[in-house]
Amino acid sequence: MSKGKSAKAKNTGILKAEIQKYWWLFLLPVTAAFIIGFVWPFIQGIYLSFCQFKTTSDATFIGFSNYGRALSDPSFVHSFWYSALFAVTSLIFINIPAFAVAYALTQDIKFSNLYRTVFFMPNLIGGIVLGYIWSMIFDGILSHYNTSILLNSTYGFWGLIILICWQQIGYMMIIYIAGLQAIPGEMIEAADIDGANGWQRLFHVIIPNVMPSITICMFLSITNGFKLFDQNLALTGGQPFIMNPDGTTIKTTEMLALNIFNTFYNSNAASRGTAQAKAVLFFILVAAIGLIQLKFTRDKEVQQ
Amino acid sequence: MSLKKILATFLAAVMLAGCGSGGSSTGSTTTTTTGGSTGGDSSKGSVYFLNFKPELDETLQGLAKDYTSQTGVDVKVVTAASGTYSQTLTSEMDKSAKPTLFIIGNQAGVKEWKDYAMDLTGTAIANELSTDAYNLYDETGKLVSIGYCYExxxxxxxxxxxxxxxxxxxxxxxxxxxxxxxxxxxxxxxxxxxxxxxxxxxxxxxxxxxxxxxxxxxxxxxxxxxxxxxxxxxxxxxxxxxxxxxxxxxxxxxxxxxxxxxxxxxxxxxxxxxxxxxxxxxxxxxxxxxxxxxxxxxxxxxxxxxxxxxxxxxxxxxTENCWAVNSKVSEADQKATIDFMVWLVSDANAAGKMVEQLGVLPYKNAPQSANGFLxxxxxxxxxxxxxxxxxxxxxxxxxxxxxxxxxxxxxxxxxxxxxxxxxxxxxxxxxxxxxxxxxxx
Missing domain, CATH: 3.40.190.10 (Periplasmic binding protein-like II)
Structure with a gap:
């Protein structure tokens, strides 16, 4: 044993020196993957938003006109406000039930592990599949009333909300459960001894202590709301359209990502650049909203 | 070995495998390259056909193999998943190994892709056609793509x-x-x-x-x-x-x-x-x-x-099934591609299989159609x-x-x-x- 121990100590010393010399080698794979998979495409994407192109390797620089086209496109503006409304609504409808379920499932309920698994499972299904399944469920019901999710933009909106809640409540629930379990038992006990009732305990002890979870969940659900694509494509595809007398259409349930996708595959020569410009604006927007929201909720976090 | 070591080895292996396979195609397409880099002769050029009709894929993969074993020319056939041709074509055109043969099926396609299509006027494949009815021209009169079947x-x-x-x-x-x-x-x-x-x-x-x-x-x-x-x-x-x-x-x-x-x-x-x-x-x-x-x-x-x-x-x-030959690949590849097209529509066995799948081939030396609706x-x-x-x-x-x-x-x-x-x-x-x-x- 003692021989082994000394050999190990010696090895550690040698290894340490070697690692200190070659640390960059160990960083290389991840850094390379990050640069190839994220940094480079991102920079190229920004460059392409100033270009007219059909294929990305064959682009001509044209300056800011793509941004002009993007901002003057009424469908882009409509999809922005629609996405914003969706993101805020889904933020509320995901996080309140997710917290409630998490709270319930940390209260020593029988089979709570089973419930956690069941609630989490919808998250494992892909968005496109979910969209088609829910379109059948909704239409199975709505057809009794001679309508369809594709015929009424209110149904379309709430259909998307129901779908996204069904998918994401379980995910957010897991984050909240982790937060709730991290609250020291003594703190709750102390509150009980001080005579706090259930609501006081919830609002003055538990919620301030799970603020980090609330921050991350709100950040995730608002950015997910803005970025929603597959479910939107499969459930409504933007329908119903409002047909203006001049032939232009407003796709009432088209969100930002779907709008960018549809623009990209438009046959106009400038459409790809325009879509790229929209995508850059989209990135700035989502990043900005995320950061503002992060700052806002971080201020409310307490340190244990 | 401890569990930690096993896990670390596993992760490293996954990462290496990930790096190695980064260039291969995604699940949305099916690919077969016949011949391989050792079997083919690069001076003969090679063919890369980005196919539009999923129902034709199996036939084409078989024919590609036959053609390679007969002539030694590499033929790669990739079929875009249904409804994603435009997306697949866009990304494939970006690669250094571009499709040499692809589909421009209508006037909108001509507008989008004419810069990538060579003028087929007077080529061997154009001379095989039995009708001009299914060809597409651009505004300058360039023969951008030619019909290989009609419906x-x-x-x-x-x-x-x-x-x-x-x-x-x-x-x-x-x-x-x-x-x-x-x-x-x-x-x-x-x-x-x-x-x-x-x-x-x-x-x-x-x-x-x-x-x-x-x-x-x-x-x-x-x-x-x-x-x-x-x-x-x-x-x-x-x-x-x-x-x-x-x-x-x-x-x-x-x-x-x-x-x-x-x-x-x-x-x-x-x-x-x-x-x-x-x-x-x-x-x-x-x-x-x-x-x-x-x-x-x-x-x-x-x-x-x-x-x-x-x-x-x-x-x-x-038809929306018209072949275009890429203008941005080497002359050897263009020639190999046109030879392959001619073979598809005139070789008794190949053209027979094509007609079976497509219903009809509007080419002089192709067998008659057996499709009742045509x-x-x-x-x-x-x-x-x-x-x-x-x-x-x-x-x-x-x-x-x-x-x-x-x-x-x-x-x-x-x-x-x-x-x-x-x-x-x-x-x-x-x-x-x-x-x-x-x-x-």
Whole structure:
């Protein structure tokens, strides 16, 4: 044993020196993957938003006109406000039930592990599949009333909300459960001894202590709301359209990502650049909203 | 080894595997390269065919292998997943190994991809063609792509069911005749055990039949009035939209499915026809193989819609299957590609297999077609009927245009009011002008 121990100590010393010399080698794979998979495409994407192109390797620089086209496109503006409304609504409808379920499932309920698994499972299904399944469920019901999710933009909106809640409540629930379990038992006990009732305990002890979870969940659900694509494509595809007398259409349930996708595959020569410009604006927007929201909720976090 | 070490080794292996396979194709496409880098001779050039028709994939993969073993030329065939050709082509064109052979199927495609297509005028493959009818040219007269098959669409009919209902195929000579038969069958559907039309779902797997094909009757007659179109017109007059409405109303209101239930689809129109539940099925010649399994004497009739003189109408014949050869690859690759194309349409075995799948090859040395619907199309032509060419290929900004039409038709299906039809007409006529502007500004 003692021989082994000394050999190990010696090895550690040698290894340490070697690692200190070659640390960059160990960083290389991840850094390379990050640069190839994220940094480079991102920079190229920004460059392409100033270009007219059909294929990305064959682009001509044209300056800011793509941004002009993007901002003057009424469908882009409509999809922005629609996405914003969706993101805020889904933020509320995901996080309140997710917290409630998490709270319930940390209260020593029988089979709570089973419930956690069941609630989490919808998250494992892909968005496109979910969209088609829910379109059948909704239409199975709505057809009794001679309508369809594709015929009424209110149904379309709430259909998307129901779908996204069904998918994401379980995910957010897991984050909240982790937060709730991290609250020291003594703190709750102390509150009980001080005579706090259930609501006081919830609002003055538990919620301030799970603020980090609330921050991350709100950040995730608002950015997910803005970025929603597959479910939107499969459930409504933007329908119903409002047909203006001049032939232009407003796709009432088209969100930002779907709008960018549809623009990209438009046959106009400038459409790809325009879509790229929209995508850059989209990135700035989502990043900005995320950061503002992060700052806002971080201020409310307490340190244990 | 401790668990930690095993895990670390596993992660490292996964990462390395990830790096190594980074360049391979994704799951949405199927790829076969025959020959390989050692078997092929690079001076001979190589062929990379980005195929558009999923149903042709298996045949092409086999033929590619045969061609390589006969000539030593590498042939790679990649088939884009259904409905993703434009996306796949865009990304493949970006790679250093670009497709040498790809599809430009309509005028919109010509506009988008003409810079990537060589002029095929006078090439060996152009000299093999038996007709110029399915070729696409750009505005300078460059032969951008050439048809390798053509198709026809119309209304597929089950003659046995028509007779069972006490009618005859001879009654189906114009819209009045078709309407009388269809409405009679629909009225007696419970007693007969079958209905007139199969379902006309509006989901993306089926809506093209009513937003891509059926509107052709409107475009075609408008085109004929104008003396033929050579490029996409900026506006439509909409003169024949009422005729489109005639046939559309007949189809949705005399069908197995309540029009209100069409929006999200879920019905299997082909199966309804094949199992004898419906006498009519709006579709095209590519359905022949499937339909003739159970209805071997199925026939196809034109879109009768109440236009004057339509007794002389034929089927809608045309194609979206046109080969273009990449102008941005080496001359050796271009030559190898053209040689491969010539072989596909003239070699007895290869052309035979192609005809089996495609129905017909419009080339001098290709075998005759065995497709019953294409034979119907020929019969109409032989009897002096006019071919309704695919004016629908001019649809501007096609996906967006059709999406607008689908949305309007969905509203109309749920409530067949005049106001809702006015919206369909707006999507049909104003939508065209609008998409034309969107593409050309």
């Amino acid at each position: 026809c669409y119309g209304i597929i009919v089950n003659p046995d069911l028509i007779e069972k209902a006490g009618h005859s195929m001879d009654e189906l000579k114009n819209f009045a005749g078709l309407k009388a038969v269809a409405e009679d069958i629909h009225a007696r559907a419970a007693e007969l055990g079958f209905d007139a039309f199969s379902s006309s779902d509006m989901d993306s797997s089926s809506s093209w039949r009513f937003t891509g094909h059926l509107p052709n009757l409107e475009y075609y007659y408008e085109e004929r009035d104008a003396g033929g179109w050579t490029e996409c017109p900026a506006t439509l007059t909409g003169k024949y939209v009422p005729n489109y409405k005639n046939l559309y109303d007949l189809i949705i209101n005399n069908s197995l499915t309540d029009p209100k239930d069409l929006a999200t689809g879920g019905h299997d129109a082909e199966n309804e026809f094949k199992t004898g539940k419906a006498a009519f099925f709006v579709n095209g010649s590519w359905e022949y193989a499937a339909v003739s399994e159970t209805v071997p004497n199925a026939r196809m009739i034109p879109y009768y819609c109440g236009v004057e003189g339509e007794e002389k109408a034929g089927l809608n014949c045309g 034979a119907d199309a020929q019969k109409y032509t032989d009897n002096g009927c006019y071919v309704m060419d695919w004016a629908t290929n001019y649809q501007p900004n096609v996906d967006e245009y059709r999406a607008g039409l689908v949305a309007a038709l969905n509203q109309y299906n749920a409530d067949q009011s005049d106001a809702n039809w006015a919206n369909v007409e707006t999507a049909f006529v104003q939508g065209w002008a609008n998409q034309y502007k969107a593409v050309n500004n």
